[in-house]
Each structure stands twice: as C-alpha cells, then as structure tokens.
Amino acid sequence: MRPVYMIGGGITKFAKAHPEKDFRLMVKEAYDYTLHDVPRLSKDMIDGAVGSYFSDHFTRQLKAASMVQDYLGLCPKPSKRVEGGGATGGLCFQSAWEAVASGRMHCCLAFGFETMSRVNTWKGNEFIALASDTNFDFPVGGFYSGYYAMMVQRHMHEFGTTVEQMAMVSVKNHANALHNPYAQKAKRLTIKQVRESPMVATPLTMEDICTMSDGAAVCMLASEELAGKVCDRPVKITGVGSGSDAMRMADRPHGKVILLPHEQESDYRHLKYPGVHSFRGGRMAAKLAYEMAGIRNPLEELSFVELHDAYTSSEIQTYEDLGLCRYGEGGRFVESGIPFLPGLDYGLELPKQGRLPVNPSGGLLACGHPVGATGLMQAVFAFWQLQGTIGKHLNDEKLQVRNAKRGLIHSHAGTGTYITASILEAA
Amino acid sequence: MDKGTVLYGVDPLIIQDHYEIDYHHSYAQDSPFFAGLTKGQLLGSRCTACGYTYATPRAHCMGCGAATSWFALPLTGLVHTFTTCHYGGEVFLKETPFTLILVEFDGADTLFLSRLKGLRPDAVRIGLPVVAHFAKAPSFKVTDVWFEPADQA
Numbered sequence: 001m002r003p004v005y006m007i008g009g010g011i012t013k014f015a016k017a018h019p020e021k022d023f024r025l026m027v028k029e030a031y032d033y034t035l036h037d038v039p040r041l042s043k044d045m046i047d048g049a050v051g052s053y054f055s056d057h058f059t060r061q062l063k064a065a066s067m068v069q070d071y072l073g074l075c076p077k078p079s080k081r082v083e084g085g086g087a088t089g090g091l092c093f094q095s096a097w098e099a100v101a102s103g104r105m106h107c108c109l110a111f112g113f114e115t116m117s118r119v120n121t122w123k124g125n126e127f128i129a130l131a132s133d134t135n136f137d138f139p140v141g142g143f144y145s146g147y148y149a150m151m152v153q154r155h156m157h158e159f160g161t162t163v164e165q166m167a168m169v170s171v172k173n174h175a176n177a178l179h180n181p182y183a184q185k186a187k188r189l190t191i192k193q194v195r196e197s198p199m200v201a202t203p204l205t206m207e208d209i210c211t212m213s214d215g216a217a218v219c220m221l222a223s224e225e226l227a228g229k230v231c232d233r234p235v236k237i238t239g240v241g242s243g244s245d246a247m248r249m250a251d252r253p254h255g256k257v258i259l260l261p262h263e264q265e266s267d268y269r270h271l272k273y274p275g276v277h278s279f280r281g282g283r284m285a286a287k288l289a290y291e292m293a294g295i296r297n298p299l300e301e302l303s304f305v306e307l308h309d310a311y312t313s314s315e316i317q318t319y320e321d322l323g324l325c326r327y328g329e330g331g332r333f334v335e336s337g338i339p340f341l342p343g344l345d346y347g348l349e350l351p352k353q354g355r356l357p358v359n360p361s362g363g364l365l366a367c368g369h370p371v372g373a374t375g376l377m378q379a380v381f382a383f384w385q386l387q388g389t390i391g392k393h394l395n396d397e398k399l400q401v402r403n404a405k406r407g408l409i410h411s412h413a414g415t416g417t418y419i420t421a422s423i424l425e426a427a
Numbered sequence: 428m429d430k431g432t433v434l435y436g437v438d439p440l441i442i443q444d445h446y447e448i449d450y451h452h453s454y455a456q457d458s459p460f461f462a463g464l465t466k467g468q469l470l471g472s473r474c475t476a477c478g479y480t481y482a483t484p485r486a487h488c489m490g491c492g493a494a495t496s497w498f499a500l501p502l503t504g505l506v507h508t509f510t511t512c513h514y515g516g517e518v519f520l521k522e523t524p525f526t527l528i529l530v531e532f533d534g535a536d537t538l539f540l541s542r543l544k545g546l547r548p549d550a551v552r553i554g555l556p557v558v559a560h561f562a563k564a565p566s567f568k569v570t571d572v573w574f575e576p577a578d579q580a
Contacts, residue, residue, distance in 0.1 A: 020439050126516030136483050139568045140540050141512060141519050146527050149510035157553045201512045250483045250529055250538040276508060
C-alpha cells in the first residue's frame with residue numbers, strides 16, 4: 001500500500017433543517033469550499049468518488065449518491081455509495097483511503113450527507129431504531145437512546161461511573177462549540193443544567209444526547225505525488241482500523257479484553273468483556289489503527305481526538321476502547337480534565353485540563369449528527385487542526401490545538417456494530 | 428381518494444410526501460421461537476458443537492458456525508441492565524414511559540431484551556429477579572413475552 005494524504009476538506013453549517021437546499025447542493029457547497037481551499041487542484045485530477053449517507057428512509061431517494069455525483073459534474077468517473085449506520089462517514093473516509101492506497105486512484109473524493117429534517121424527531125428516532133434487529137429488538141421499544149442508556153447503566157454498575165461525570169462531557173463539548181461556527185448547538189452549560197434537562201431514557205437527559213441534523217462534509221484524499229504538487233500543507237493518513245460487533249446487544253459475549261500495547265492481562269483480571277458496557281469493535285479498530293501508525297501509548301502520542309459522542313456515555317466508553325485510559329476509568333478520565341481544551345473556562349475544577357483534548361470541535365453533541373457527513377466532518381476538523389488552519393476556517397483561533405502533530409478520528413455505528421479509527425499526522 | 432397536496436411552505440416549496448407499505452415478513456429459521464411464545468415457552472438455542480447457549484436464539488453459532496438446537500429457557504432470570512424510556516420512536520411514544528431490560532438466565536451465555544412491567548421505574552435495579560409473562564392473545568411478535576418482578580408472580 002502506498003502513502004495517502006488528505007489535501008482538502010469542507011463542511012456545511014450543520015443545522016436542524018436546510019429546506020432551502022437539497023442534499024446535492026449541500027455537498028456541492030462543501031465540495032466547492034474544498035476546491036477553493038486547494039486552488040492548484042482541478043476537477044480533472046479527481047479520479048473518482050465515494051459517497052455516504054445512512055438512511056434511504058430519511059432521503060426517500062434511492063441511489064441519492066448518484067445524483068450528487070452528477071451534480072458535482074464527476075460523471076463518468078468511478079463512484080459508489082458506502083453505508084454503515086453511524087459509522088457511514090468513517091467508512092467512507094477509509095474507502096477513499098483504500099482507493100488511493102491501492103493505487104487505483106491518485107485522487108479520490110469522499111462526500112457524505114444526511115437530510116434528517118424531512119421527518120419529525122420521533123419518526124427519525126424510529127428510522128434509526130430500524131438499524132437494530134427488527135425481529136428481537138425494535139418491536140420491544142426500538143429507541144437508540146434506550147439502548148445506550150442500558151449500556152451506561154451497566155457501565156455505572158461495573159465501574160462506578162456517575163451521571164455527573166457524563167454531564168461533564170456535555171459541558172465540555174457544548175462549550176468547545178461556542179468557537180465553532182459550523183456547530184448546530186453551541187452553549188454554555190453546567191452539570192446541574194445537564195441533569196435537569198428533560199429525562200429521555202434513564203439516566204440520559206436531552207443534554208446527554210446529540211441531535212438530528214441536516215449537513216454535508218467532504219474530504220479530498222490524494223497520493224504523495226499529487227499531494228506534493230497541489231497542496232502546501234497535506235496531512236498524512238498513517239493508520240486505519242475498523243471493527244465490528246453483534247447487531248444485538250444481548251449477544252455480546254463475556255470474555256477477555258483485547259489488549260493494547262501499553263496494557264497487560266493483569267489489568268483486567270475480573271472484567272467480563274465486552275458485555276454491554278464496552279465496545280469490542282472500537283477496541284479492535286483502535287488496535288489496528290495504532291499498529292499501522294506505530295502508536296504504542298495513545299495518551300502520550302496523540303495531540304487530539306475527534307470521537308463519536310452520540311451520547312455523553314459513549315464518549316466515556318470510547319476513551320476506554322481507544323486506550324486513553326484503562327477500562328473502567330473513563331469517568332475519572334473526564335473528571336481529571338485531560339480531555340478538555342487548555343485555556344478555555346468551563347466553570348469546572350479540572351486538575352489536568354487540556355492534556356489530550358477530545359472533541360475540540362464540539363463533537364456530535366454540539367455540532368450535530370447528520371449521519372453520513374459526521375465521520376467526514378471529524379476528518380475535516382482533524383485536517384484543519386493538523387494544518388494549523390483552524391483560525392482561518394473557523395474565524396476563531398480558540399479551538400486550535402497548539403503544535404498538533406497527530407490526531408485520531410473515530411466513527412461509530414449502532415450499539416458498536418461498525419467502528420472505524422483513523423490516524424492523521426501533520427506532514 | 429385523492430385529497431390533494433398538503434403544502435407546508437411556499438419559499439422554498441415544501442409538500443407532504445406520504446409513504447406506506449406492507450411487507451410479507453418471514454421469521455424463517457427463527458420461527459420456532461415466536462411459535463413458542465404462544466405456548467408460554469421461551470426458547471433459546473444451544474450450539475451442537477461447542478455448547479455455547481444463546482438466550483436470544485440463532486440457528487447457527489457465532490463462535491464456531493455449527494447448527495444450534497432449541498431448548499427451553501427458565502422463565503425466571505435477573506435484570507442485567509435496564510432503562511426507563513420517557514421518549515421513543517414515534518410508534519412507541521404512546522407507550523412511554525416504558526422500561527427496557529436485558530435479562531440474564533442461569534445456564535445461558537447471552538442475554539434477552541424485553542420490557543419490565545409491574546414495577547415503579549425508580550425501583551428497578553440490576554440483579555432484580557424477574558419472571559416471564561406471556562400474552563393471552565398472541566401477536567406473533569417478541570412483545571408476546573415480557574417480564575415482571577418475580578416476587579409479584
């Protein structure tokens with residue numbers, strides 16, 4: 001496999017609804033932004049595209065990615081759609097990486113979108129719940145917030161994780177987004193406000209859960225040769241990994257932890273894994289990505305992480321899957337302040353504030369989660385961080401991680417059924 | 428009868444687009460489980476090669492790939508985890524609040540998702556003994572079984 005670089009990206013403003021533009025126009029906005037940012041790249045240098053959107057139910061237009069392909073004027077170049085629930089964007093990114101790494105393309109566009117505003121929020125929740133087993137899970141009361149609530153109840157039971165620790169994730173991500181004009185739901189919150197917002201599924205409140213969005217994002221990936229020609233500050237993709245787990249949470253086994261290089265079996269003598277408290281697919285994705293990138297201790301060797309925080313609880317669970325802390329320590333990890341940004345006032349006591357910022361963009365909780373765009377949005381934010389161009393693209397320097405060398409992006413589907421982790425590095 | 432087009436907005440122009448469909452949905456190899464519910468039976472499956480037991484059945488083992496055989500699960504179990512949903516997918520909104528549980532059974536390696544009824548949400552806890560109840564008029568859905576606290580049985 002040959003080296004692959006990200007050379008450009010763009011995002012539309014994520015919003016509750018964009019009735020004035022359809023999915024084709026949303027993608028075109030992000031695409032035009034990308035081409036404008038990489039002026040030496042011309043359309044004839046793009047060899048093909050991979051499109052991503054999650055749900056045909058939301059779109060009510062099968063083969064919608066074909067309509068984006070023609071709208072962007074990329075016919076008759078190769079194109080396909082990738083779909084994998086919440087991880088759709090992350091899978092799309094890795095599919096474009098594969099196209100370039102294999103030598104099949106010199107330059108591949110990854111585009112993603114979702115138009116969730118076309119139905120009401122609760123119908124939207126029903127559509128999303130159809131991505132659970134429709135024989136055994138959906139009819140019981142299909143509701144993803146309910147599934148995640150059950151997972152975190154078990155996490156709390158096993159490890160003593162608290163709702164206040166979960167609320168700290170919400171405070172962090174919503175406050176970070178105050179400096180991100182692309183975000184849908186930026187605001188200053190207190191732990192008390194998170195807990196007092198309406199209860200959705202015990203113990204998760206409205207402020208523990210991301211919202212539905214309309215939005216699009218694109219990434220342009222290229223070979224080393226082309227990247228060097230057209231881009232002043234390309235970002236190298238040094239690791240890709242992905243994993244999976246059984247569709248039904250009820251089917252998760254109780255076995256041994258998949259260990260990362262800095263962990264030992266003795267760390268987890270009494271832990272039955274993954275149960276419903278951890279994401280085995282996330283751990284597998286991280287392990288593969290770290291192996292490819294040569295990372296032995298992620299907490300020491302990463303500059304920032306953009307991870308799939310559809311729920312505050314899943315951000316805490318994911319710290320552990322990614323090996324930023326041991327299994328069971330996710331609650332204390334956020335309490336320590338490590339995943340907050342340095343130099344921002346969150347109204348919290350944070351002894352180790354800013355050691356490894358997680359979701360500096362505001363994540364899904366604050367940016368929104370237009371499913372097919374989400375994983376690509378993370379890649380674009382990571383790209384700007386590693387270029388050092390956050391100030392230019394966000395009109396605000398506050399979220400720029402200083403000396404950002406290496407970032408991880410993490411995209412996640414279902415109750416952990418498909419998960420991707422990709423490592424990007426400043427070249 | 429065509430009632431005409433519902434307009435939600437004019438600039439941009441937004442119309443109502445209705446969609447409805449009936450499927451012929453087969454439970455296929457899982458059919459015995461749903462038939463079992465109508466007889467007051469909760470059927471799990473056991474791998475004929477490695478002996479792994481599934482509380483939510485499947486015809487082939489996830490571990491070794493061998494065929495499984497049916498067996499009757501005990502009708503009592505323990506709450507492995509739980510939540511009370513105050514919102515839900517649109518079809519379930521009218522049923523809120525409802526409590527979901529994953530049930531663990533003696534002698535089964537995996538869990539079973541169901542509803543817990545007959546208990547105040549704030550009284551639910553992990554480890555609570557529960558007992559299966561079956562619908563008198565079956566709908567041939569997984570909701571033909573639910574659980575209630577064992578001490579109220």
